[in-house]
Amino acid sequence: MTFTGIKPCVKCIAVLAIMAGIGGTLFLYSGWYPMGADDPHNRLTYWVLETLRERSIARASADIEVPDDLASPQRLLAGGADYNDMCAGCHLKPGRESSDFTLGLYPSPPNLTQLHHKEDNADTRARRRFWIIKHGIKASGMPAWAPGHDDERIWNMVAFLEQLPELSSEQFQILAARGENDSGHHSR
Numbered sequence: 286m287t288f289t290g291i292k293p294c295v296k297c298i299a300v301l302a303i304m305a306g307i308g309g310t311l312f313l314y315s316g317w318y319p320m321g322a323d324d325p326h327n328r329l330t331y332w333v334l335e336t337l338r339e340r341s342i343a344r345a346s347a348d349i350e351v352p353d354d355l356a357s358p359q360r361l362l363a364g365g366a367d368y369n370d371m372c373a374g375c376h377l378k379p380g381r382e383s384s385d386f387t388l389g390l391y392p393s394p395p396n397l398t399q400l401h402h403k404e405d406n407a408d409t410r411a412r413r414r415f416w417i418i419k420h421g422i423k424a425s426g427m428p429a430w431a432p433g434h435d436d437e438r439i440w441n442m443v444a445f446l447e448q449l450p451e452l453s454s455e456q457f458q459i460l461a462a463r464g465e466n467d468s469g470h471h472s473r
């Protein structure tokens with residue numbers, strides 16, 4: 286094979302790439318992409334965003350050290366009240382099927398009383414959740430909770446999430462109650 290036969294194709298590819306670039310820019314400025322939260326992404330955009338999110342979080346959380354005592358009752362007790370105050374409005378609690386946030390936000394906050402993320406390794410799940418709670422997720426309703434909440438407090442919520450799918454609403458109420466000396470105030 287000689288290069289003379291390939292040369293025109295290199296040109297074709299360059300022209301196609303420029304056209305795709307111009308097309309993409311025109312589309313961007315055209316305003317045609319639907320931005321409303323009540324109009325779901327098409328499958329391609331959804332796949333791109335999901336892959337971007339999951340690959341980024343997996344990489345960023347890979348080296349986080351999971352505390353040995355994550356399953357301790359103290360952590361479970363300490364995480365419940367924070368979850369109830371800060372998270373249940375979006376991520377629900379036992380006996381609650383939906384909220385204005387689960388109905389209106391896009392992406393919708395997953396119901397954390399039901400599922401464990403498909404990641405079945407408990408340590409990987411804990412790292413992923415710790416990272417997400419600490420840093421939040423861009424362009425979604427999920428806030429970063431690092432401001433005002435130290436790592437210990439975030440690990441307590443991770444510990445609570447691990448048990449949450451097993452809790453009845455009575456057990457949830459007990460774990461969500463704040464002790465007398467715990468005002469729930471921010472540490473900063």
Ligand code: HEC
Nearest residue numbers: 371372375392393394395402414417418422425426427442
């Ligand atoms: C205003 C609504 C809102 C609040 C409040 C909120 N979240 Fe979220 N959260 C979201 C949304 C939306 C997502 C999904 C983001 C996405 O898919 O890109 C999410 C995702 C998550 C995930 C990842 C779930 C998974 O397995 O994919 C975890 C874990 C989580 N939130 C924990 C918490 C905790 C803990 C709190 C309280 C400290 C909290 N969130 C408060 C909206 C919220």
